[in-house]
Amino acid sequence: MGRRLINMIKFEKDEYLKMGAMVVSKRPELEAIAEKLHQRGYSNLFLTGVGGTTAEFTSMKKVVENHSSIPVYCVNAAELMLEGHKQLIRNSIVITGSKSGDTKETVAVVKWCKERGIETVAITKAETPLAEIADHVCLIDSSGVENTYLSFYYILLKLAELRGEFPDYAQFASEMEHxxxxxxxxxxxxxxxxxxxxxxxxxxxxxxxxxxxxxxxxxxxxxxxxxxxxxxxxxxxxxxxxxxxxxxxxxxxxxxxxxxxxxxxxxxxxxxxxxxxxxxxxxxxxxxxxxxxxxxxxxxxxxxxxxxxxxxxxxxxxxxxxxxxxxxxxxxxxxxxxxxx
Amino acid sequence: MGRRLINMIKFEKDEYLKMGAMVVSKRPELEAIAEKLHQRGYSNLFLTGVGGTTAEFTSMKKVVENHSSIPVYCVNAAELMLEGHKQLIRNSIVITGSKSGDTKETVAVVKWCKERGIETVAITKAETPLAEIADHVCLIDSSGVENTYLSFYYILLKLAELRGEFPDYAQFASEMEHxxxxxxxxxxxxxxxxxxxxxxxxxxxxxxxxxxxxxxxxxxxxxxxxxxxxxxxxxxxxxxxxxxxxxxxxxxxxxxxxxxxxxxxxxxxxxxxxxxxxxxxxxxxxxxxxxxxxxxxxxxxxxxxxxxxxxxxxxxxxxxxxxxxxxxxxxxxxxxxxxxx
Missing domain, CATH: 3.40.50.10490 (Glucose-6-phosphate isomerase like protein; domain 1)
Structure with missing residues (x-):
């Protein structure tokens, strides 16, 4: 007896798995960004965005804090540009993302960082304003918030591993393949x-x-x-x-x-x-x-x-x-x- | 012609001013706590509490961040005890407060810190569980949330002044007298x-x-x-x-x-x-x-x-x-x- 087949409304299993495989295939590219950041060195990470992205970063900040001593800040992009932040320095890394790639505040904050010589990382869609201006970009056009988490974890948890703080990273990433x-x-x-x-x-x-x-x-x-x-x-x-x-x-x-x-x-x-x-x-x-x-x-x-x-x-x-x-x-x-x- | 007299319901002006004077009179005591902390040295500040105290600390964190580079964290007391925090170390200072002096989570977090050798500061009422266990205590039995802000500012902004980051402190504190x-x-x-x-x-x-x-x-x-x-x-x-x-x-x-x-x-x-x-x-x-x-x-x-x-x-x-x-x-x-x- 197999599992009972459930028909899920508005859900295409094959497309979901295909998109998942696409996100998983980005692992080497995302880990390479982490390697570069680690080699360059950084004082702290700023996770910034608006709306859904801020919400996702709130959870990711907690995950990073639970598994690493990387100082990590989560700040709304619009507030960051107006207030600045005394912990945001030339040696900070600003990480952001936007599904559409044209979220006004997110594009603006990356521009604002570049003007201040602060390196930026973005996960977003190809041929968008955000993809064009961020320093480190990984192009992912996915739906499903779980895929956003997975994409950023390939950077954030890899960084923790490189600091010697998350030795389980390889097992984690391998399990994420399925x-x-x-x-x-x-x-x-x-x-x-x-x-x-x-x-x-x-x-x-x-x-x-x-x-x-x-x-x-x-x-x-x-x-x-x-x-x-x-x-x-x-x-x-x-x-x-x-x-x-x-x-x-x-x-x-x-x-x-x-x-x-x-x-x-x-x-x-x-x-x-x-x-x-x-x-x-x-x-x-x-x-x-x-x-x-x-x-x-x-x-x-x-x-x-x-x-x-x-x-x-x-x-x-x-x-x-x-x-x-x-x-x-x-x-x-x-x-x-x-x-x- | 003087200002038009306004009768404010449920407000006793004389009592309000008397209580205000009491809070202002605590300035030397609160600044002395800041002096002690500054001399001792610290890596960062943790503002912790629950409910109204967390809310006040959210605003105070912003004020400190706007005027000083002191790394400051604001964390709910109940979450802090369960999750810990990798930035919370022996050289951190934990600052808290409770109007009643017996808020369960707040008393517990101070106890939890002491067990870990982390110094604690509390502003609270006399003869309460919190007053008895915190390392640095200032006894203030006030109402009016503005008085809570004023009390904590005498510590937090004095710390910023001692770091050479808020040279206006003396003017600020002098204006707060009235x-x-x-x-x-x-x-x-x-x-x-x-x-x-x-x-x-x-x-x-x-x-x-x-x-x-x-x-x-x-x-x-x-x-x-x-x-x-x-x-x-x-x-x-x-x-x-x-x-x-x-x-x-x-x-x-x-x-x-x-x-x-x-x-x-x-x-x-x-x-x-x-x-x-x-x-x-x-x-x-x-x-x-x-x-x-x-x-x-x-x-x-x-x-x-x-x-x-x-x-x-x-x-x-x-x-x-x-x-x-x-x-x-x-x-x-x-x-x-x-x-x-």
Missing amino acids: VHEGLVQVKEKFEPVAAKIAKQYHKEEYQMWVGSGTVWGDVYMFTMCILEEMQWKRTKAVSSPEFFHGSLELVDEDTLVILVKGVDACRPLDERVEKFLNQYAEKKVIIDLSNYLIPGVDAKFADICSPMVFETITTGRLAAHWEHHTGHSLAFRRYYRQFDY | VHEGLVQVKEKFEPVAAKIAKQYHKEEYQMWVGSGTVWGDVYMFTMCILEEMQWKRTKAVSSPEFFHGSLELVDEDTLVILVKGVDACRPLDERVEKFLNQYAEKKVIIDLSNYLIPGVDAKFADICSPMVFETITTGRLAAHWEHHTGHSLAFRRYYRQFDY
Whole structure:
């Protein structure tokens, strides 16, 4: 008996695996960037961008901090240009990315860095303003946020290995060669859960999302970029420890709370929220990432992979079900990129 | 003709000034802590706490970063204990505070630091668990978030002066001797605005608050600690640059958006939001902090003082009007500190 075949709406498995293979094929190129940066030497890393990129970098910063002593800063690109930063010096490396390659603030911050003699790295699409001006560029035209994580990990975790701080890098990178097959299985396992959540709660006007640690940036991203931007739903993202210092008072019989239980050191903070919700919340969903570990990937990499897992099941699956039930296309925007503002 | 007398609800001017004088009187004690830390030497500062304290530290981190090259980290206390931090070393200084002196996570993080031989500084109330265990303690039993800022500035900005990075410290500290009289005038100027906002919008189920730079931590705090915790109102706090990468899509004729225009380098980001709101938002409030500069304080300190100003007019005034109109006591909690969870 094989696994039960699950038909996932708006998902093309073959295309997904093909794109995954393309991203994996960029490994040598991305590692070469890390080698160059390591040889050149650097004082610290600045991860900068806007919107989804800032959110991804929030999680990546945590991953780097958990596995290396590289000083790493995550700063919104627009703020960085206006405020500057006393830790941003000629020997800093500024790392950024943009799916479209033309995000205004991201292109501007790279230009701003170049004027100051600060080296920049970008992962983006070919023949775009960003691809043209960054010092070190890797051209990747992928979808799926998990692929963004994987691409940057080939640089960031390689840097940690080169510093002698992440000796497991080779094993990690080797396991990533087949991570997309594993992620498909994770998606399939989550599919009925996604369908159920969207069916039951798509009419909610407001929902609170709670999470912590390495997936906190992604919890923020899902509320901001998917639910707010693409579905026009009012949301609140709050971290598990901060939940108890304000947002808990909103919990009542009408308020939907969605808790993401992580698989890193902060998990006890999520469990504390779970205990509270079980006592006081009527409408709640608990997504436990320990049920969605990636087959074929060593459990010791669970914290590193948890943003990839969270994204593959939410932005990658839950969003499609949300769209299906609300009838509100994920592609439709009132304002964003519709005109200048 | 003198200034028009304004009767501010739930505000005792004499008590406010008396408390202000008490906080100012702590200056030598707080500066002495800075002197000791400077002489001892340190690699970096960790600002840690939970809830309101984390929010205040978010703004203070920005102020320190704007005026000094001291490496400064702001980390939630509960996360810090579970994750540790590779930049937190024996030569770090951990700075924290708690109004009550018994905030569970804050007391625990100081204990956790001591076990690791890391020196701790706390500003808190006498005869409390926190006062008893921190290495350097200043006992201040004050209300008014502006007083929390002032207390910590006497340490943080003095440290910057000792590093030769903030030569204006003496002028700043001297002007702070009369800052509370100035803050009363600021409150009086804002009073009719606070009354109007609360009267017009106290029935809103949801409100979005937008701000940036040095007051971003405070915008977060007002939504979290006042509107959510004390008034049970659904909120979203979003920074001015991030607003354009998700939350803007929620703007319609029914959604209340409150924009705080700051007085620091990030002001153009707030102005961009203002321009957008003027075109597309029906229900909006714009609080321009340039209208509330503190009399008697040099304009060059506007960024440092803007969190104090924002707090004195919102947590200090708007909250009282909100309570007046909603009839929901700011003191009443469903869950917070009502029992263990």
